[in-house]
Amino acid sequence: MRIHVVDAFTDRPFAGNPAGVCLLDTEDWPEDAWMQRVAAEMNYSETAFARPLPTGEDADWEIRWFAPLVETNLCGHATLATSHTLRRERGVIGALRFRSRFSGILTAHAHEDGRITLDFPAAPGRESPLPEGLSEALGVRPEAAFRTGALGDLLTVLPDEATVRGVTPDLDVMADMTRREGLRGVIITAPAPGPGLEYDFVSRFFSPAEGILEDPVTGSAHTALAPYWSTRLDRDELTGLQVSARTGLVMTSVHGDRVHLTGHAVTVLDGTLHV
Numbered sequence: 001m002r003i004h005v006v007d008a009f010t011d012r013p014f015a016g017n018p019a020g021v022c023l024l025d026t027e028d029w030p031e032d033a034w035m036q037r038v039a040a041e042m043n044y045s046e047t048a049f050a051r052p053l054p055t056g057e058d059a060d061w062e063i064r065w066f067a068p069l070v071e072t073n074l075c076g077h078a079t080l081a082t083s084h085t086l087r088r089e090r091g092v093i094g095a096l097r098f099r100s101r102f103s104g105i106l107t108a109h110a111h112e113d114g115r116i117t118l119d120f121p122a123a124p125g126r127e128s129p130l131p132e133g134l135s136e137a138l139g140v141r142p143e144a145a146f147r148t149g150a151l152g153d154l155l156t157v158l159p160d161e162a163t164v165r166g167v168t169p170d171l172d173v174m175a176d177m178t179r180r181e182g183l184r185g186v187i188i189t190a191p192a193p194g195p196g197l198e199y200d201f202v203s204r205f206f207s208p209a210e211g212i213l214e215d216p217v218t219g220s221a222h223t224a225l226a227p228y229w230s231t232r233l234d235r236d237e238l239t240g241l242q243v244s245a246r247t248g249l250v251m252t253s254v255h256g257d258r259v260h261l262t263g264h265a266v267t268v269l270d271g272t273l274h275v
Contacts (some may be wrong), residue, residue, distance in 0.1 A: 004089075005044070005269035007082035009217040011114070013268045016248040017217035019191035020047030021085045022273065027051070029064070032071070038273065039066035045212045048078035050086075050098070052274035059099035061086070063106070068211035072184070074151065076118055076219015076250075076261055083108040083116045102150075112129040117262040122254065123151035123224040130156075131181050137174035138167055138188065152184035153205075155224050161202045164190045165243050177206040178182040184210065187221045189228070192241075195214035199241035199249065201229045217248030219261050226252035226259045 003022050008014025020042040024030070029051065039047040050063045063082060065075035079098065086092040087110045098106045099198050107119040125146025134156065135141040140163060142156035167188060174186060185207030192200050203225055205218040217223075222240055230236055230252075240250045251262040 001273045001275055002089075003042075003271050003273040004267055005042075005087050005271075006082075006084055006265050006267050007265035008077035008080045008084070008265045009219065009242075009250055010170050010246075010266060012268050013216070015246050016263075016265070017077040017215065017246065018044050018268070019075075020044050021078070021082050021083040022049045022051060023082075023085060023089065024051040030095050035064070035066050038119070040068045043068055045215045046072065046075045046078040048075065048082045049081050053099065057099070059097035059105055061096065061098050063098040063100055067207070070210050072210070074100070074120070074220045074223075076222065077217055078122065079106060079108060079118055080116050080219060080263060080265055082108055082262075083118075084267070088267060101193040114263055114264055115262055116265060117260050118219065120220070120223050120261060122227050122257050122259045123148040123153075124227040125155045125224055128154070131177055133173055133177040134186070137170050137177055137186070139169065140167060142188070146224070146228065151220060151224055152182070153187050153221060153224060154178075154181070154183050154185075155187045155189065155228060158188055158190045160190050160241070161193050164188050164204055167204065170208065171208040171213055174206055178207070178209045185212070185215075187218075187224065189225055191229075191233075198239060200233060200235075200238040201225065202241050202243045204242065204244060214244055216244040216246040217242045217250065219263075220252060222250045222252050222261055223259045226254050226261075230254045
């Protein structure tokens with residue numbers, strides 16, 4: 001079985017967010033425990049498994065995503081990586097429909113210039129009191145916090161980009177807090193320092209309870225970031241810069257209850273998974 005490593009939301013290798021991608025040729029899924037072990041072995045924030053669906057179904061492929069410790073409900077960068085791999089390995093262009101177990105039908109459009117646009121459900125936040133332990137975990141008190149519904153994240157707003165970049169979280173405290181609050185992870189965000197930059201806002205993402213200490217570039221988090229910053233900045237089309245060590249750009253566009261996420265991807269490794 002082939003396995004691929006793809007850097008997503010970047011146009012150069014060793015940046016963006018790496019994802020494992022396994023394209024299956026079987027009608028049935030492998031055992032869940034086996035896919036979880038593969039994801040743990042890969043040890044990226046996500047490994048995607050996709051299997052083709054018969055003609056006439058509501059989608060072309062079914063997709064599942066596994067973090068090192070758990071199966072996840074939604075993953076943007078691994079979906080982008082899977083779309084890139086399908087174009088590169090199978091010659092697929094145009095629109096791809098993915099059936100997901102928890103997030104419905106997701107569409108990816110592969111553009112001829114190499115960009116890929118994902119059509120995901122929006123996750124607008126609902127303002128919430130700061131959970132106990134959040135400020136301790138971040139080392140700074142956020143200006144506001146928002147729960148993102150089914151996405152399961154806490155979006156927290158910090159005063160400026162320098163503060164976002166300077167956060168060194170206490171991941172043990174954060175893991176305890178997210179488990180107690182029933183959260184997937186914590187997004188920290190702030191506006192860009194001024195006009196004229198290639199990005200409008202910055203973010204970082206932490207999910208230590210799922211085995212993701214800091215995710216390099218989190219597509220799914222932008223389904224919450226895009227509605228928040230679009231409302232605050234009064235613009236539907238924005239670009240987010242995730243300021244992890246690897247960094248990555250996510251172009252966002254809000255369309256009612258959907259968010260379009262656009263980025264590039266680069267294959268850095270093709271291999272054989274011996275099973």
